[in-house]
Amino acid sequence: MExxxxxxxxxxxxxxxxxxxxxxxxxxxxxxxxFETKGFPSKKDEAWKYTSLNAILKNDxxxxxxxxxAIEFNQVKKYFIHEIxxxxxxxxxGIFSSHLSSTTHDGIDVCxxxxxxxxxxxxxxxxNYFNQIASKDDSLTSLNTAFACExxxxxxxxxxxxxxxxxxxxxxxxxxSALMVQPRNLVIVGENSHVQIIERHQSLxxxxxxxxxxxxxxxxxxxxxxxxxxxxxxxxxxxIDNTYVSQQKESHASVxxxxxxxxLTRNNLNFYHYGERLTSTLNGITIIGDKQHVDHYTxxxxxxxxxxxFQDYKGIFSDRSTGVFNGKVYVxxxxxxxxxxxxxxxxxxxxxxxxxxxxxxxxxxxxVKCSHGCTVGQLDETxxxxxxxxxxxxxxxxxxxxxxxxxxxIENIKIPELKQRITNIIAMKLGVKLGFDL
Amino acid sequence: MGPNGAGKSxxxxxxxxxxxxxxxxxxxxxxxxxxxxxxxxxxxxKGVFLxxxxxxxxxxxxxxxxxxxxxxxxxxxxxxxxMPANQMLKVIREKSELLEIDRKFLSRSLNEGFSGGEKKxxxxxxxxxxxxxxxxxxxxxxxxxxxxxxxxxxxxNKLKSDKNAIIVITHYQRLLDYIVPDFVHVLYxxxxxxxxxxxxxxxxxxxxxxxxxxxxxx
Numbered sequence: 001m002e003x004x005x006x007x008x009x010x011x012x013x014x015x016x017x018x019x020x021x022x023x024x025x026x027x028x029x030x031x032x033x034x035f036e037t038k039g040f041p042s043k044k045d046e047a048w049k050y051t052s053l054n055a056i057l058k059n060d061x062x063x064x065x066x067x068x069x070a071i072e073f074n075q076v077k078k079y080f081i082h083e084i085x086x087x088x089x090x091x092x093x094g095i096f097s098s099h100l101s102s103t104t105h106d107g108i109d110v111c112x113x114x115x116x117x118x119x120x121x122x123x124x125x126x127x128n129y130f131n132q133i134a135s136k137d138d139s140l141t142s143l144n145t146a147f148a149c150e151x152x153x154x155x156x157x158x159x160x161x162x163x164x165x166x167x168x169x170x171x172x173x174x175x176x177s178a179l180m181v182q183p184r185n186l187v188i189v190g191e192n193s194h195v196q197i198i199e200r201h202q203s204l205x206x207x208x209x210x211x212x213x214x215x216x217x218x219x220x221x222x223x224x225x226x227x228x229x230x231x232x233x234x235x236x237x238x239x240i241d242n243t244y245v246s247q248q249k250e251s252h253a254s255v256x257x258x259x260x261x262x263x264l265t266r267n268n269l270n271f272y273h274y275g276e277r278l279t280s281t282l283n284g285i286t287i288i289g290d291k292q293h294v295d296h297y298t299x300x301x302x303x304x305x306x307x308x309x310f311q312d313y314k315g316i317f318s319d320r321s322t323g324v325f326n327g328k329v330y331v332x333x334x335x336x337x338x339x340x341x342x343x344x345x346x347x348x349x350x351x352x353x354x355x356x357x358x359x360x361x362x363x364x365x366x367x368v369k370c371s372h373g374c375t376v377g378q379l380d381e382t383x384x385x386x387x388x389x390x391x392x393x394x395x396x397x398x399x400x401x402x403x404x405x406x407x408x409x410i411e412n413i414k415i416p417e418l419k420q421r422i423t424n425i426i427a428m429k430l431g432v433k434l435g436f437d438l
Numbered sequence: 439m440g441p442n443g444a445g446k447s448x449x450x451x452x453x454x455x456x457x458x459x460x461x462x463x464x465x466x467x468x469x470x471x472x473x474x475x476x477x478x479x480x481x482x483x484k485g486v487f488l489x490x491x492x493x494x495x496x497x498x499x500x501x502x503x504x505x506x507x508x509x510x511x512x513x514x515x516x517x518x519x520x521m522p523a524n525q526m527l528k529v530i531r532e533k534s535e536l537l538e539i540d541r542k543f544l545s546r547s548l549n550e551g552f553s554g555g556e557k558k559x560x561x562x563x564x565x566x567x568x569x570x571x572x573x574x575x576x577x578x579x580x581x582x583x584x585x586x587x588x589x590x591x592x593x594x595n596k597l598k599s600d601k602n603a604i605i606v607i608t609h610y611q612r613l614l615d616y617i618v619p620d621f622v623h624v625l626y627x628x629x630x631x632x633x634x635x636x637x638x639x640x641x642x643x644x645x646x647x648x649x650x651x652x653x654x655x656x
Contacts, residue, residue: 388482391508394477407498
């Protein structure tokens with residue numbers, strides 16, 4: 001059976017496990033209908049011109065894993081930012097692991113989507129926020145909405161600073177020969193509040209995994225949200241990440257995406273503005289090789305005056321890897337005095353590597369500052385010679401140049417231990433140990 | 439010394455191992471060892487240093503980190519342990535004082551946004567750190583004001599010993615007021631056509647290169 005049919009038919013089985021009387025069920029039903037009509041995107045869709053899911057969809061994915069598997073913390077410690085204390089919301093094959101998690105209801109809510117969706121005390125919040133910013137039109141988002149039952153639920157009330165970063169971790173064990181998971185995260189950050197979140201998907205086996213994740217983030221007035229995505233999964237893991245950010249006035253929301261692993265990764269990142277003088281930051285570092293594929297598909301919708309957005313994506317592609325950067329900035333007529341900047345800088349290390357970079361600016365206001373810059377190049381030979389002349393071997397010199405190339409984005413990481421981790425991953429990716437801590 | 443286009447920078451690049459050039463004939467001997475087949479970093483590990491006429495900017499890598507990497511890679515290649523961090527700091531402090539370099543400067547990205555003079559001074563700082571056996575300074579004096587010239591020359595003089603050699607490529611006698619050369623060689627059309635002592639530089643300052651060119655063509 002095709003995956004699409006399998007999903008549609010398994011919806012009935014899914015309905016047996018959930019409350020079909022709730023309003024939420026109507027949301028699910030119409031979402032499923034949308035997916036049924038549209039199906040999985042194909043290369044015929046303009047937005048998926050450079051990314052094909054065909055090969056992946058041929059796997060016989062298990063949609064509902066049988067039961068939860070236990071993992072000991074020591075087995076997976078290295079995937080956490082274990083040097084510091086964090087809140088943890090951990091899932092194994094899509095199922096919450098209370099054993100590995102460290103949640104809280106003390107002043108802030110860091111817990112489970114499944115409780116939020118079913119417990120009466122969260123009903124108001126769910127009614128107000130769940131599926132409010134996520135697309136009703138996008139077929140993959142709809143697919144996730146139809147089946148949404150588990151993920152992280154984070155609610156930081158007004159004027160609170162989350163006392164430590166929150167790690168959201170999705171492990172897949174490989175107990176199923178091929179597994180599809182659809183996590184659903186909801187993050188609400190109240191007025192004047194501040195939170196740092198790290199999200200990671202990690203497969204612990206070589207069995208194929210397809211993750212179709214949806215995250216909705218609401219940044220209220222003057223809220224500060226820093227969201228970091230570590231994508232360093234093994235070569236059989238596929239990730240479609242759909243993230244929607246809604247911002248109120250004077251808020252700062254930033255999403256940093258570090259894409260080093262996986263087979264296919266698609267990041268649909270959407271920012272919507274609902275207030276003035278707010279700032280959106282979208283940063284990314286992509287370092288891939290072999291036949292890996294990473295696609296960044298971003299949208300910043302400037303709807304209000306005096307807002308700023310900054311996009312800075314660095315990509316290094318070797319072997320036969322392919323990258324896509326499609327960055328859309330939409331400035332509505334009302335959004336005067338918008339500052340919108342977009343950069344996509346890419347290095348191709350092999351003749352067979354490809355990057356498709358496409359900036360899209362649609363501007364309907366007349367008093368704005370918008371710019372975009374796209375570069376594709378190789379490593380500077382003169383710089384390499386200069387470094388070699390000082391005794392740095394070519395491989396290390398290349399690594400140093402690539403590190404330097406990504407540095408502007410690394411410098412933006414606000415959690416020092418995470419910064420260290422990312423630089424270590426980069427050094428490992430580049431296969432070097434440099435004379436100083438990268 | 440030598441007129442424009444004589445091949446001074448080309449010769450230095452070849453000695454340093456720039457892969458844009460192919461050596462079709464001859465050898466490059468360093469302490470009786472032919473280094474002409476070695477990679478640039480291997481030559482550097484054996485003590486060859488080239489101060490670039492146009493030092494390259496490397497954003498994102500600080501001067502200190504660059505130096506640490508260069509020194510430790512060189513030590514590694516020569517079978518030595520990495521230099522301990524405290525010793526590294528001590529050496530960096532000494533050498534930066536020698537070249538009157540502000541410490542803040544060392545945490546800046548290598549050559550990025552440096553003035554012409556700062557870049558050149560930074561080259562000599564690196565030379566001081568690496569202590570090469572053979573240093574080639576390719577027009578290190580160009581773009582320097584009088585004070586910077588004095589500092590750089592002073593640095594070079596202090597680094598000069600009976601265990602190393604320094605080749606200074608320059609167009610101006612002015613530098614040689616500060617650095618007194620043991621020998622002056624004149625390169626023309628890719629060949630050394632005249633050699634002498636410091637007085638040859640003075641003669642060139644006065645008479646230019648025409649008389650040498652004429653001698654060659656005669």
